[in-house]
Amino acid sequence: MWFGVDIGGTSVKAAIVDDGGRLVAQQAIPTEAGRGPADLCLRLRETLRGMADACGMDPGVIRGAGVGVPAFLDLARGVVVEAINLGWREVPLAELLADVLGMPVSVDNDANLAALGEAWAGAGAGAHTVLCTTVGTGVGGGVVIGGRLHHGANGMAGEIGHMRVVREGGLLCNCGQTGCLETVASATAIVREARERQAAGMLPPDERIDGAADVARLARDHEAARRVLETAGRWLGFGLAQAAVVLNPDVIVIGGGVSKAGDLLLEPARAAFTESAQRLVAEATLLRLAKLGNGAGVVGAARLAMQRA
Numbered sequence: 014m015w016f017g018v019d020i021g022g023t024s025v026k027a028a029i030v031d032d033g034g035r036l037v038a039q040q041a042i043p044t045e046a047g048r049g050p051a052d053l054c055l056r057l058r059e060t061l062r063g064m065a066d067a068c069g070m071d072p073g074v075i076r077g078a079g080v081g082v083p084a085f086l087d088l089a090r091g092v093v094v095e096a097i098n099l100g101w102r103e104v105p106l107a108e109l110l111a112d113v114l115g116m117p118v119s120v121d122n123d124a125n126l127a128a129l130g131e132a133w134a135g136a137g138a139g140a141h142t143v144l145c146t147t148v149g150t151g152v153g154g155g156v157v158i159g160g161r162l163h164h165g166a167n168g169m170a171g172e173i174g175h176m177r178v179v180r181e182g183g184l185l186c187n188c189g190q191t192g193c194l195e196t197v198a199s200a201t202a203i204v205r206e207a208r209e210r211q212a213a214g215m216l217p218p219d220e221r222i223d224g225a226a227d228v229a230r231l232a233r234d235h236e237a238a239r240r241v242l243e244t245a246g247r248w249l250g251f252g253l254a255q256a257a258v259v260l261n262p263d264v265i266v267i268g269g270g271v272s273k274a275g276d277l278l279l280e281p282a283r284a285a286f287t288e289s290a291q292r293l294v295a296e297a298t299l300l301r302l303a304k305l306g307n308g309a310g311v312v313g314a315a316r317l318a319m320q321r322a
């Protein structure tokens with residue numbers, strides 16, 4: 014058994030995962046990052062004990078822990094270099110948690126571990142080369158080759174959200190560049206475009222548009238909302254095609270909140286992918302929706318712990 018942890022800005026998901034990637038027990042606790050990493054480590058120990066007790070399990074059968082953090086990390090040292098959403102800098106998280114839990118602890122970026130989870134026990138199971146993308150507020154990504162995460166020189170491999178797909182006149186991205194895939198294919202972009210159409214009278218003025226789910230709902234009755242999702246989907250497919258030519262993946266997994274729009278997003282993404290990717294690359298690649306939902310992170314964290322044991 015393995016302990017998988019996925020730290021988010023507001024909540025932390027914790028789970029006991031077996032050798033086959035199944036969730037044996039799971040629980041979410043508030044992050045309360047302001048109380049500091051040492052405090053969170055103690056609360057994680059209590060959570061693990063509580064979950065083990067509830068399923069009549071001796072905590073001694075848990076052989077290691079993996080932790081996903083929304084941060085830039087020094088992977089070799091297990092140090093959180095900077096986690097903007099948590100307000101943490103230079104935190105030796107792997108060491109802190111290992112001391113508290115009394116077991117080996119490995120850390121990685123949260124998007125990478127979601128990718129590892131999907132590649133191991135989700136939509137990419139059994140495939141050799143898997144590119145995973147998480148389309149939510151931003152567009153994240155991770156690359157898994159032969160069952161292992163590919164980090165690149167400094168952990169930036171697979172960050173497809175920051176491919177500059179709009180070469181001229183693109184919008185400013187959080188990363189400081191303009192025209193990143195994230196500026197045209199994320200939930201943020203979908204909401205922005207839908208609100209513009211609403212302001213132009215193309216969508217009902219009294220409908221609240223706060224997330225991609227609102228746009229997906231409006232798409233049932235309104236062509237303008239369908240067009241917004243189609244445009245975002247086409248940008249996503251175009252970006253994935255560029256990445257696919259480099260990676261030649263067997264499977265591309267599309268997850269994150271926006272993927273809940275289903276075919277409204279996936280169909281245009283598939284079409285743009287097939288048009289833009291080199292033919293032999295396109296023929297070899299399956300585009301699939303993610304399977305594990307928001308459990309992908311803890312499953313991937315458990316897999317990381319397993320690989321480091």
Ligand SMILES: [Zn+2]
Nearest residue numbers: 175186188193
């Ligand atoms: Zn960017």
